[in-house]
Amino acid sequence: MSEITAEQVAHLANLARIDLSSAEIDRLTVELGQIVDSVARVAEVATPDVPATSHPMPLTNVFRDDVVVPSLTVDQALSGAPDRAGDKFRVPAILDEE
Amino acid sequence: MAKAELMDYDKALELFEPVLGFEVHVELNTKTKMFCGCANEFGSGANTNTCPTCLGLPGGLPQVNRQAIESSIRLGLALGCEIAETSRFARKNYFYPDTAKNFQTSQYDEPIAFNGQLTIELESGRQVTVDIERAHMEDDAGKLTHMGGAAGRIQGADYSLVDYNRGGVPLVEIVTQMIEGGEADSPEIGKTYVAAIREIVKALGVSNARMEEGNVRCDANVSLRPRGSNILGTRTETKNVNSLRSVERAVRYEIQRQAALLTAGGTITQETRHWHEDTGVTSAGRPKSDADDYRYFPEPDLVPVAPSRAWVEELRATLPEPPAARRKRLQADWGFVNLEFQDVVNSDLLDVLEATIAAGAPAQSARKWWTGEIARLANAAGVTAESLVTPAQVAALIELITDGTLTDRLARQVLEGVIAGEGTPSEVVASRGLAVVSDDGPLIAAIDEALAGQPDVLAKIRDGKVQAAGAVIGAVMKAMRGQADAARVRELVLERAGSAPVESAPSESVE
Numbered sequence: 001m002s003e004i005t006a007e008q009v010a011h012l013a014n015l016a017r018i019d020l021s022s023a024e025i026d027r028l029t030v031e032l033g034q035i036v037d038s039v040a041r042v043a044e045v046a047t048p049d050v051p052a053t054s055h056p057m058p059l060t061n062v063f064r065d066d067v068v069v070p071s072l073t074v075d076q077a078l079s080g081a082p083d084r085a086g087d088k089f090r091v092p093a094i095l096d097e098e
Numbered sequence: 099m100a101k102a103e104l105m106d107y108d109k110a111l112e113l114f115e116p117v118l119g120f121e122v123h124v125e126l127n128t129k130t131k132m133f134c135g136c137a138n139e140f141g142s143g144a145n146t147n148t149c150p151t152c153l154g155l156p157g158g159l160p161q162v163n164r165q166a167i168e169s170s171i172r173l174g175l176a177l178g179c180e181i182a183e184t185s186r187f188a189r190k191n192y193f194y195p196d197t198a199k200n201f202q203t204s205q206y207d208e209p210i211a212f213n214g215q216l217t218i219e220l221e222s223g224r225q226v227t228v229d230i231e232r233a234h235m236e237d238d239a240g241k242l243t244h245m246g247g248a249a250g251r252i253q254g255a256d257y258s259l260v261d262y263n264r265g266g267v268p269l270v271e272i273v274t275q276m277i278e279g280g281e282a283d284s285p286e287i288g289k290t291y292v293a294a295i296r297e298i299v300k301a302l303g304v305s306n307a308r309m310e311e312g313n314v315r316c317d318a319n320v321s322l323r324p325r326g327s328n329i330l331g332t333r334t335e336t337k338n339v340n341s342l343r344s345v346e347r348a349v350r351y352e353i354q355r356q357a358a359l360l361t362a363g364g365t366i367t368q369e370t371r372h373w374h375e376d377t378g379v380t381s382a383g384r385p386k387s388d389a390d391d392y393r394y395f396p397e398p399d400l401v402p403v404a405p406s407r408a409w410v411e412e413l414r415a416t417l418p419e420p421p422a423a424r425r426k427r428l429q430a431d432w433g434f435v436n437l438e439f440q441d442v443v444n445s446d447l448l449d450v451l452e453a454t455i456a457a458g459a460p461a462q463s464a465r466k467w468w469t470g471e472i473a474r475l476a477n478a479a480g481v482t483a484e485s486l487v488t489p490a491q492v493a494a495l496i497e498l499i500t501d502g503t504l505t506d507r508l509a510r511q512v513l514e515g516v517i518a519g520e521g522t523p524s525e526v527v528a529s530r531g532l533a534v535v536s537d538d539g540p541l542i543a544a545i546d547e548a549l550a551g552q553p554d555v556l557a558k559i560r561d562g563k564v565q566a567a568g569a570v571i572g573a574v575m576k577a578m579r580g581q582a583d584a585a586r587v588r589e590l591v592l593e594r595a596g597s598a599p600v601e602s603a604p605s606e607s608v609e
Contacts, residue, residue: 015391017193054186054396060404066128066165069135069149077148077262080155087144088243088259091195 004033102379103358107350108282110322110357116284117330118277118349119319120228122295124270125238126169127306127313132237132268133160133203133400140311144261152237152266154199160399166235166268167210169304171405171413173270174211174233176298176420184404185210187235187397195260196239204271206394209234210403216298218290219422220283228291229275240265270304276330284320284353289346292316296342297421309341316345320352322360331356332366336380339373348373351380428452432461441469445483453489459496467492471510475517486517495523507580508532534583538590541574541582545594548573559595567591 006029013020013028020028071077074087083090105113131138134151151158171181188206214230241264246256272295280287296314300307307313321333334356339348356366370383419427428448429439432455442451447468454464468483472492476483495512498504504512504527515526527533548570549556558566570591575582 012393015191015393055398055401057401059401060184062162062401063164063167064135064161066130066163067135068130068137071136071147071149072153074143074145077145077153085245085257085259087146088261089145089195089198091258091260093255093257094195094242094244 004029004036102355103362104351104354105358105361107354110353111282112325113361114322114324114331114353114357115278116280116349116353117321117323117333118274118280118284118288119333120272120274120277120288120291121317121319121335122272122292123238123315123317124173124272124295124299124305124307125313126166126268126270126304128163128165128169128268130163131266132163132166132235133266134158136266138267139263140306142263145263147263148265152198153262154197160203160397162400162403163268167403167405168413169268169302170210170233170235170270171410172302172417173272173299173304174214175410175414176302176417177211177214177216177230177233177272179211179214179230179233181211181405181410182208184208184402186402187400188394189397190236190392190394192392194239195258196242197265198240198260198262202236202239203397203400204236204394205234208402210405216291216294217422218287218294220286220290222283224283226277226280226283226287226290228277228287231273231275233270233272236269236271238264238267238269285346285350288316288318288349289342292345293342294422301418301421301424312340315340318345318348318352320349320356321366322353322356324360331360332368334366334369334371334380336371336373337383341375344373344375347378348380351378355380432465434461434465438465441465445469445473447473447483450484450489450492454492454496457490457493459493460500463496463499464492467496467513471513475513487513491516491523498523498527502583503527503533505534505580505583508534532581534581538586541578541587541590542594544574544577545570545587545591548577549591549594556595559592564592567595570595 006025009025009029009032010020013025078084078087078089081089126138128138130136131147131152134149136147136149136152139147149158150156151160174181185205185208187203189201190204190206191201193200209232211233212231214233215227216230217225217227219225240260240262243259243261244255245259274291277284277287292314296307296309299305299314305313309315316339318336318339319333320336321331323329323331334352336348336352339345352371359366367382371380372383373380418424425439425443425448429436432439432451434442442448442465445468451461451464451468454468455461472483472486476486479486495504495509495516498512499506499509511530511532512523512526515521515530515532516523520526520529552570552573555566555569559570567588571584571587574587574591575584578587
């Protein structure tokens with residue numbers, strides 16, 4: 001059985017800015033534990049000749065040329081913003097820096 | 099903000115050994131951003147260079163800019179790094195309004211370049227080799243402006259405004275290993291190291307390298323180790339150190355501040371500190387905490403970058419001569435003393451001077467014009483010297499002085515004409531009629547007229563009082579509107595007055 005604790009789940013939720021109830025934390029603790037266990041089982045059958053990979057597709061070096069394409073208009077860019085001031089996004093005061 | 103206690107610098111060094119580390123961010127000068135085709139340009143209207151990808155909108159999909167990869171590899175090579183066989187991007191997750199994506203696309207466990215070295219030379223001639231841990235690629239954040247409260251500061255701000263034009267601009271972050279043994283030179287090492295990076299990226303042409311526009315930014319890590327101890331002290335990371343002088347000052351300040359704090363029995367908090375250019379102090383930022391748990395994971399939308407060895411070697415072949423070696427070579431070639439050469443380097447005129455000399459001008463004349471009259475005019479106009487005239491124009495101007503067409507004084511007028519867009523130096527000479535009058539005919543006519551107008555002077559000269567000739571020479575130069583060679587006028591005046599030219603006579607400075 002995995003070592004995932006309710007504290008870890010709460011910490012992770014906080015880092016991800018997801019507001020979880022204690023019932024949700026309890027449920028996710030069990031589910032995440034199962035996921036970690038499942039990954040551990042896969043790791044058991046993985047052999048050294050299978051390199052770890054972060055991508056399922058055997059692709060590398062997919063690039064685009066350095067050519068400018070039209071951007072959004074300022075109004076399009078700001079259309080989804082909760083608030084704006086002139087041509088800038090307006091956001092609440094940031095308190096925890098400096 | 100409360101001023102921190104500072105210990106005398108020499109005293110601090112007696113008690114502690116400074117240990118340094120630097121993270122330098124270099125903004126690449128690609129045409130487009132790192133992962134989208136929005137323009138990478140400084141100074142355009144707010145939020146005019148954004149798209150779903152750099153704004154982190156649903157449906158946005160990053161695509162890697164090939165030019166940014168090439169620039170990163172070339173920079174890595176110039177820093178003596180190995181280039182990774184495979185390298186990948188990772189998401190660095192954090193919530194802060196300077197990134198709309200809620201993560202920075204960076205590199206974590208597989209940077210593009212690693213294990214480099216850069217040797218720098220201090221003013222004393224001391225050489226210091228800085229080990230480079232890694233140089234990795236990432237995208238820049240947007241620009242925040244804090245409104246209300248105390249002028250532009252975050253504290254007490256009512257709200258902030260965001261411009262995402264810079265968000266997504268390609269950066270290379272260069273991270274050093276710990277630098278030990280810097281001792282009293284530590285602040286200078288910081289300044290010289292950042293200057294060397296700036297010079298390299300400029301020589302490579304991968305960045306505009308303007309610190310005042312944030313193209314090169316430095317975070318300085320400083321910790322103190324008590325003498326006789328081998329335990330590393332807690333480090334602080336000072337951000338926003340964005341001029342060479344500030345790097346030097348900030349390192350020195352942190353050494354003095356930490357020494358005072360430690361000696362008084364305090365402890366150093368591992369934290370981000372902010373450098374304040376105006377007051378010359380650092381202030382505490384946030385402590386390292388949960389906020390630094392970035393939950394890095396491989397960027398699922400981008401495949402790995404696996405530069406072939408052939409490509410890497412192709413890029414290596416494009417590297418310019420290392421700036422430090424080039425400086426040594428040029429100084430020797432031009433025969434400048436240190437002071438003269440430093441003047442050129444500090445005025446950022448190395449490139450134009452080299453081009454001017456290559457166009458045929460003698461080194462000292464080229465130096466004199468660029469660091470003198472041209473720099474003065476540029477300064478007055480608030481522009482760079484090289485924006486006023488081209489090296490070819492300056493070389494042509496110097497050529498006209500050398501062949502006797504122009505005196506220095508006339509050349510300054512020609513220079514003004516060239517800067518005003520009136521054409522090449524020769525064209526300005528012709529159109530403004532500025533050449534030295536070398537034909538004796540008009541000179542003799544002017545001299546005879548002047549002598550006739552001042553019979554008393556003529557009499558004095560004939561009495562052997564050659565100093566009296568000055569009045570006539572002045573009148574002739576005035577009549578010729580300065581376009582005569584004063585020494586020649588003097589010879590002719592004495593000749594016309596019937597007295598033999600005097601070889602040893604002090605030359606008149608009519609100019």
